[in-house]
Amino acid sequence: MKIAILPGDGIGPEIVDQAVNVLNALDLKFEMESAPVGGAGYAAHGHPLPEATLKLAQEADAILFGAVGDWKYDTLERSLRPEQAILGLRKNLNLFANLRPAILYPELSGASTLKPEVVSGLDILIIRELTGDIYFGKPRGVRIATDGAFVGEREGYDTMRYAETEIRRIAHVAFQAAQKRDKRLTSVDKANVLETFQFWKDIVTDVHKEYPDVALDHMYVDNAAMQLIRAPKKFDVMVTGNMFGDILSDAAAMLTGSIGMLPSASLDKNNKGLYEPSHGSAPDIAGKGIANPLATILSAAMMLRFSLGLPEQADRIENAVKKVLAQGLRTPDIYEAGTTKVGTVEMGEAVVRALI
Ligand SMILES: NC(=O)C1=CN([C@@H]2O[C@H](COP(=O)(O)OP(=O)(O)OC[C@H]3O[C@@H](n4cnc5c(N)ncnc54)[C@H](O)[C@@H]3O)[C@@H](O)[C@H]2O)C=CC1
Numbered sequence: 001m002k003i004a005i006l007p008g009d010g011i012g013p014e015i016v017d018q019a020v021n022v023l024n025a026l027d028l029k030f031e032m033e034s035a036p037v038g039g040a041g042y043a044a045h046g047h048p049l050p051e052a053t054l055k056l057a058q059e060a061d062a063i064l065f066g067a068v069g070d071w072k073y074d075t076l077e078r079s080l081r082p083e084q085a086i087l088g089l090r091k092n093l094n095l096f097a098n099l100r101p102a103i104l105y106p107e108l109s110g111a112s113t114l115k116p117e118v119v120s121g122l123d124i125l126i127i128r129e130l131t132g133d134i135y136f137g138k139p140r141g142v143r144i145a146t147d148g149a150f151v152g153e154r155e156g157y158d159t160m161r162y163a164e165t166e167i168r169r170i171a172h173v174a175f176q177a178a179q180k181r182d183k184r185l186t187s188v189d190k191a192n193v194l195e196t197f198q199f200w201k202d203i204v205t206d207v208h209k210e211y212p213d214v215a216l217d218h219m220y221v222d223n224a225a226m227q228l229i230r231a232p233k234k235f236d237v238m239v240t241g242n243m244f245g246d247i248l249s250d251a252a253a254m255l256t257g258s259i260g261m262l263p264s265a266s267l268d269k270n271n272k273g274l275y276e277p278s279h280g281s282a283p284d285i286a287g288k289g290i291a292n293p294l295a296t297i298l299s300a301a302m303m304l305r306f307s308l309g310l311p312e313q314a315d316r317i318e319n320a321v322k323k324v325l326a327q328g329l330r331t332p333d334i335y336e337a338g339t340t341k342v343g344t345v346e347m348g349e350a351v352v353r354a355l356i
Pocket residue numbers: 011015066067068069070071083086259260276278279280281282283284285290291292293295333
């Protein structure tokens with residue numbers, strides 16, 4: 001089995017190193033090949049998603065991805081900016097289904113900024129559509145306004161759009177995921193304002209006819225953001241578009257104690273996938289050796305479960321993570337008085353030691 005390793009920028013290489021060590025410690029003899037991506041791809045080959053990197057990703061059975069982005073590239077023209085690498089991989093590989101499980105490990109109930117009783121026992125799944133919406137819609141750009149109150153001025157514009165097929169296929173993923181859990185699905189939209197999301201709501205409602213055993217409700221995204229903080233345990237599975245999912249999943253991350261705890265799987269229709277933490281390249285802490293590698297290690301576990309058909313090995317990694325948390329080891333983002341502060345490498349090494 002071949003795994004493409006794409007560390008990327010900022011803390012990407014630091015956290016991916018730890019996940020690779022954990023995978024190697026399983027002793028399953030994976031074939032792993034690394035390639036530069038994001039700012040690192042631009043620096044090496046003049047493009048954030050070099051051809052050879054895309055080819056490696058296409059040929060591999062699964063992809064382990066760190067993060068891309070670096071302030072020093074923020075002034076490049078958009079097509080050359082690091083973020084185009086992850087957007088390009090998602091689009092090229094048809095990774096339309098992004099699964100972001102927000103689980104609070106009991107040991108971290110005090111690490112969340114919310115009261116323990118609000119978050120303890122939290123186990124929700126956010127399903128984010130990943131290859132459509134305003135992130136990919138065209139046209140987009142900056143132009144001279146030709147109508148409205150600001151005619152003649154420059155205006156920025158993007159296009160929000162969803163095709164019926166795109167909504168149907170993510171709705172099926174969400175209903176099927178709900179069937180395997182508590183059979184409750186919340187579809188998050190902004191149907192009160194946006195045509196795209198009225199259409200989304202109508203299609204999800206139609207797909208629901210095929211899943212009568214799942215209870216479906218609809219919620220506006222602003223309310224959903226509030227409810228996630230007020231009473232997050234009321235949710236089971238949430239499904240939403242690309243942009244709302246991006247924002248809500250970062251909010252959900254804090255329910256788990258830290259964005260450094262939230263893994264993700266981005267899947268195509270055959271469960272080939274790219275696995276990455278939900279966070280970015282964290283340039284503010286890059287190179288300091290303090291990034292939390294657990295979201296990336298847990299993403300590697302998701303890779304074993306969803307793409308490589310090795311659920312027992314995924315369990316091994318997840319149990320090892322539980323064990324190191326029970327041992328009291330904490331990177332600074334999840335540190336509390338009475339626990340032991342460790343760095344990225346020490347945390348990764350502890351997970352390797354905890355594998356049984
Ligand atoms: N999939 C990807 O590659 C993504 C890339 N980005 C890019 O990352 C760069 C930084 O973006 P930000 O908005 O700052 O988001 P970010 O997620 O990188 O960082 C937000 C905050 O969370 C902290 N943080 C993130 N991951 C952490 C970890 N594992 N351990 C401890 N603390 C952690 C950071 O230090 C920072 O204070 C930008 O260039 C952005 O475009 C952002 C999100 C996803």
